[in-house]
Amino acid sequence: MKTKSNYFSVVLFLFLSLPFVLSKGQSKNTSPLFTPVNIKKFADYLFAEKDYLRAFDEYKKYLKTENNDTVRFKIALGFQQMGRYPEALTHFKGLFFNSDFTNQSRNEFFKTLFLADSLSYLINISNNEFFKTHDSLHVPLKLSFTAMMLQKMPLPDSVSFVNIFNKKEKAGMSELYSKQRRLPYKDPTTAALLSTVVPGLGKIYTGNYGDGITAFLFTGVLGYIAYDNFRANHSFRAWLFSGLTVLFYGGNIYGSYAAAQIFNAKVNFDFVSEVKKFLEKENYFIPRYNFGSK
Template structure:
């Protein structure tokens, strides 16, 4: 009995010795190291290790993980390429979902990106995720056809409420008309800026233009034509500056609001991980 035990122990040695002889770069060890780097969020190094393995032995799983690395590093273009290649592989459903996510993050038109096979899922959870992200993309695009009913069908009630409010803001943005702002300031200097909630600058504009108008009038009345002309020029300078500034103020107001809304929506989706199950984005203990 003792001899059998000893011989069985002895038989293990060649494999030990062999593995050590080929150093720390055997495919198994490289994979283990790459997974470790991935879990340490050292994604570039992890992707390089996966790529090294890929050159020896190509596999869908390695491509998927390389795609994940790029996704995590916010290099969405590269991630998208990897997930696109895997659409019909054994990891097709996960890849299609992550492809949709990268397209969304790249602000690409999701309708144009998807094909007929895109929304065919065997896994119910992934199918739900896919549909939810599609709806989120429609909301962001400000599509009026985002049906409140379909939001209720696909989301929890609290999320559906939040998304409805976002849908409303995207489809009916609270913007200011630059032309109206310019027109208001043409009628009353600074009024356009007040319209864009730029109260301080609006009032300053009114005071400055008003003051120079008074000096223009006063000097003209007092018989100082040269000074009157100088003040007339300054009045015109500030008056037209106010008209131009009001137009720009409204334009900038709209851009800032749009950016704010986008950031708010993005941070909401990010808090929900874009409705994607976290397990498919690499599991780490």
């Protein structure tokens, strides 16, 4: 009984002194808050709060001692979320081979290219073996088709074009595709020709009614003043106003051409926005992730 009680006191003593022993002379890195498990827990929390930079700092600490592809993948995703596309691309590329995320990282690589507006490059590499995915989602191909549509490139025959999409995606895509073929462009040359015939008519054609009427009046009034001065033999004034008439007549033809170009750029911009909205809704054809505590 005596030995037992002695044994108990020793254990008790050690036990009670434990916190003090531990808390004395410790540097911050040995604090239990900085064990790899806790660093990762905290980092996951920061990541979920979209506090990416701080999350990266923690993840990097974690990766010094542990090997975890989920963490690497999340770092890349964070860069993508922050709009730092070049870094996102590099990080995704690092996971292409020998990782748990070979397919996912390629999918996200293509999504990032799309977000960064590198459409031509995206189309170019979509058939490259290095970038190809090996699953049934076909994300790179789908995004490449979408990019081709935006670039107004001839699409592959309709069968293979729609076959890789699922039913819902197919409906959205074919709607956009047919819409794209009916975009209400204005022809710049037509606009310029119209304004050559009747000053301002080209601007009416591009929908800038006020500008068209102003141009018509402007050229008309200047021309009339020039004509009037020629009749009255005020030759200097006559030539001055003739010059101005020519300048504004020409300027309006020029401006009509430009107005049609701007009109078309706006039509394109609206269409691209619509496509991006569709992609956003479909999450760029990528299934949502659930990392849990991996």
